[in-house]
Amino acid sequence: xxxxxxxxxxxxxxxxxxxxxxxxxxxxxxxxxxxxxxxxxxxxxxxxxxxxxxxxxxxxxxxxxxxxxxxxxxxxxxxxxxxxxxxxxxxxxxxxxxxxxxxxxxxxxxxxxxxxxxxxxxxxxxxxxxxxxxxxxxxxxxxxxxxxxxxxxxxxxxxxxxxxxxxxxxxxxxxxxxxxxxxxxxxxxxxxxxxxxxxxxxxxxxxxxxxxxxxxxxxxxxxxxxxxxxxxxxxxxxxxxxxxxxxxxxxxxxxxxxxxxxxxxxxxx
Amino acid sequence: xxxxxxxxxxxxxxxxxxxxxxxxxxxxxxxxxxxxxxxxxxxxxxxxxxxxxxxxxxxxxxxxxxxxxxxxxxxxxxxxxxxxxxxxxxxxxxxxxxxxxxxxxxxxxxxxxxxxxxxxxxxxxxxxxxxxxxxxxxxxxxxxxxxxxxxxxxxxxxxxxxxxxxxxxxxxxxxxxxxxxxxxxxxxxxxxxxxxxxxxxxxxxxxxxxxxxxxxxxxxxxxxxxxxxxxxxxxxxxxxxxxxxxxxxxxxxxxxxxxxxxxxxxxxxxxxxxxxxxxxxxxxxxxxxxxxxxxxxxxxxxxxxxxxxxxxxxxxxxxxxxxxxxxxxxxxxxxxxxxxxxxxxxxxxxxxx
Numbered sequence: 268x269x270x271x272x273x274x275x276x277x278x279x280x281x282x283x284x285x286x287x288x289x290x291x292x293x294x295x296x297x298x299x300x301x302x303x304x305x306x307x308x309x310x311x312x313x314x315x316x317x318x319x320x321x322x323x324x325x326x327x328x329x330x331x332x333x334x335x336x337x338x339x340x341x342x343x344x345x346x347x348x349x350x351x352x353x354x355x356x357x358x359x360x361x362x363x364x365x366x367x368x369x370x371x372x373x374x375x376x377x378x379x380x381x382x383x384x385x386x387x388x389x390x391x392x393x394x395x396x397x398x399x400x401x402x403x404x405x406x407x408x409x410x411x412x413x414x415x416x417x418x419x420x421x422x423x424x425x426x427x428x429x430x431x432x433x434x435x436x437x438x439x440x441x442x443x444x445x446x447x448x449x450x451x452x453x454x455x456x457x458x459x460x461x462x463x464x465x466x467x468x469x470x471x472x473x474x475x476x477x478x479x480x481x482x483x484x485x486x487x488x489x490x491x492x493x494x495x496x497x498x499x500x501x502x503x504x505x506x507x508x509x510x511x512x513x514x515x516x517x518x519x520x521x522x523x524x525x526x527x528x529x530x531x532x533x534x535x536x
Numbered sequence: 537x538x539x540x541x542x543x544x545x546x547x548x549x550x551x552x553x554x555x556x557x558x559x560x561x562x563x564x565x566x567x568x569x570x571x572x573x574x575x576x577x578x579x580x581x582x583x584x585x586x587x588x589x590x591x592x593x594x595x596x597x598x599x600x601x602x603x604x605x606x607x608x609x610x611x612x613x614x615x616x617x618x619x620x621x622x623x624x625x626x627x628x629x630x631x632x633x634x635x636x637x638x639x640x641x642x643x644x645x646x647x648x649x650x651x652x653x654x655x656x657x658x659x660x661x662x663x664x665x666x667x668x669x670x671x672x673x674x675x676x677x678x679x680x681x682x683x684x685x686x687x688x689x690x691x692x693x694x695x696x697x698x699x700x701x702x703x704x705x706x707x708x709x710x711x712x713x714x715x716x717x718x719x720x721x722x723x724x725x726x727x728x729x730x731x732x733x734x735x736x737x738x739x740x741x742x743x744x745x746x747x748x749x750x751x752x753x754x755x756x757x758x759x760x761x762x763x764x765x766x767x768x769x770x771x772x773x774x775x776x777x778x779x780x781x782x783x784x785x786x787x788x789x790x791x792x793x794x795x796x797x798x799x800x801x802x803x804x805x806x807x808x809x810x811x812x813x814x815x816x817x818x819x820x821x822x823x824x825x826x827x828x829x830x831x832x833x834x835x836x837x838x839x840x841x842x843x844x845x846x847x848x849x850x851x852x853x854x855x856x857x858x859x860x861x862x863x864x865x866x867x868x869x870x871x872x873x874x875x876x877x878x879x880x881x882x883x884x885x886x887x888x889x
Contacts, residue, residue, distance in 0.1 A: 363673065363675075364666065364667065364670070364671075364672055367667065392675075393676060393816075394674075394676070395659050395663070396662075396673060396675060397663075399631070399635075399660060399661075399662070399664040399667060400663045400664070400666065400667040401667075402632070403635075403664045403666075403667025404667060407745070408632060408744070408745035408746075408747050409631065409632060411659070411660040412660075431656050431657070432655070432811075433755050434753060434754050434755055435751075435752070435753040435755065436751070436753075437749070437750040437751035437752075438747055439747065439750055440745070440747050441745055441747070444745075450810065451803070451804070451810060483546060485544035485545065485546045485547075486546035486548050489543075490543060490544045491543075491544075491546050492543070492672070493543075493670075493706050493709040494673070494674055494691075494704050494705065495543065495704065495705055495706075495707065496702050496703065496704050497703050497704065497705050498702070498703035499700050499701070499703075500700065500702075500703060501700055502700060502701060504860075504861070505842050507860070507861055507863050508862075508863040509860060509862065509865065510865065511859070511865045511866070511867065512865065512866050517868065517872045517873050517876045518880075520866055520868065520873060521876045521880050522880060524848065524866065525877065525880055527864060528825065528846075528848075531846065533768075533825040534768065534792050534825060535793070536881060536884050536888060
């Protein structure tokens with residue numbers, strides 16, 4: 268029995284290219300490119316490795332505005348078979364519970380699946396909620412921080428190895444199940460031209476709106492979100508001395524720095 | 537108020553609750569072979585403060601096997617009571633079982649707030665608990681407060697973009713769930729003279745999926761000072777260039793009794809482990825001295841060192857943003873300065889002896 272895997276992904280602003288204007292203290296966000304949430308690439312890689320080994324399909328899904336189709340195209344370029352863009356204004360402003368509910372309903376609509384693999388967390392909000400919440404909506408077993416997975420076709424179980432702060436654990440999960448892939452533990456494959464060409468022919472990305480999912484407006488988007496952001500507190504930049512230590516030689520500079528550190532009792536020698 | 541109107545109750549998830557039925561602040565106490573996890577104790581200090589503001593009780597909730605022995609611990613650290621579930625069904629840790637047990641207890645006792653440590657296990661248990669109870673959850677909070685008018689928990693966390701803190705509320709759902717970043721709050725003083733109520737809960741077998749633990753492999757790690765507690769941190773970024781370059785950072789850290797850290801780029805390059813990452817997606821630190829070497833100063837990194845007392849930056853690019861966020865800047869290649877600095881410190885130490 269081949270494995271049918273669903274991978275929810277997210278298209279996020281590239282956080283590492285955001286800088287702060289030191290004078291005004293505001294964010295310089297012009298031309299910030301978007302990327303697939305990097306931990307989701309680890310999830311896709313884990314899914315594709317399973318597909319390579321056991322056969323099956325990988326379907327990437329994302330709930331996002333229409334431009335996130337780029338994320339699905341990337342996933343297809345890596346080797347995913349299908350992409351589903353879940354997009355509708357009524358989904359906007361969802362917190363993690365409403366998001367996971369919508370994604371779970373989409374997975375139910377897909378119907379025939381064995382495994383959901385998410386990234387460990389998103390780098391733009393770092394909640395790590397979606398896998399656990401989806402598992403609870405779908406009433407499935409779940410496991411976080413998975414580094415390796417093997418499929419036991421006979422028992423229809425998944426043997427997973429996962430990484431905690433101070434140990435590896437190996438578990439056996441009945442399928443279907445939800446797992447999250449540990450960050451940075453595999454090397455996501457690159458987009459390949461052959462997949463892009465195939466995508467041009469096969470057109471594997473479809474769009475679902477709430478016409479397709481038929482979810483109650485009070486259970487999705489901002490309306491369906493139990494949590495709300497009530498205030499954004501700007502922290503301001505911390506005033507610093509901004510003193511450049513100069514000197515004729517590295518020795519002189521190092522000496523001057525050390526004097527200051529000792530004088531201010533920042534180091535003890 | 538306008539904000540609350542945007543929310544409509546979703547009956548598909550269950551009938552609307554009455555907030556007045558919910559009282560009390562809970563802290564989920566994580567335990568393992570080593571006993572009670574410190575990150576849970578840290579939450580008891582904040583939990584105490586919140587319970588006092590709400591004029592309600594604070595309870596520690598312990599779920600596990602052979603854990604009754606820890607029943608007094610939450611009380612020694614400030615709780616009014618402990619709810620303990622000591623049962624062989626929790627002999628092997630599985631998040632679904634803990635989440636379902638916590639949800640069961642929450643339905644029975646109706647606390648208004650449940651705080652969990654944002655440890656790896658806490659981050660796994662919390663969302664499933666929230667999903668089971670169909671309530672909101674906020675991850676990785678760094679602060680909490682109470683809105684006295686509504687009794688709502690104000691959950692404070694850094695959102696995307698750094699330099700901002702989002703205040704989040706769960707205005708209509710109870711309990712209000714949140715995880716909190718470890719080492720942000722201090723462990724309250726231990727007082728063995730404190731007494732409180734210990735409720736021993738029996739739970740029928742919780743129906744979970746049949747998950748089997750096959751193997752556990754301990755990772756032998758040197759005991760290191762957690763970044764959040766370090767007085768001196770020496771951090772490297774992309775400008776270090778190689779893993780070998782980090783050896784200089786380690787040497788300097790050793791001489792100054794400091795701890796090594798780095799940026800996301802240094803982690804991505806594999807020069808340091810993820811636990812050593814400072815910044816918005818890593819850790820926030822509050823050392824007396826922070827030395828940033830080969831770090832350009834992206835806002836997501838600088839976010840993590842707001843509370844450093846003094847920041848020193850060494851970078852060969854005079855236009856690097858890090859200099860705007862540093863007290864002392866040195867414009868130079870780190871390979872020219874750091875070895876000399878190490879030499880100098882060694883010399884001073886010898887002179888002192």
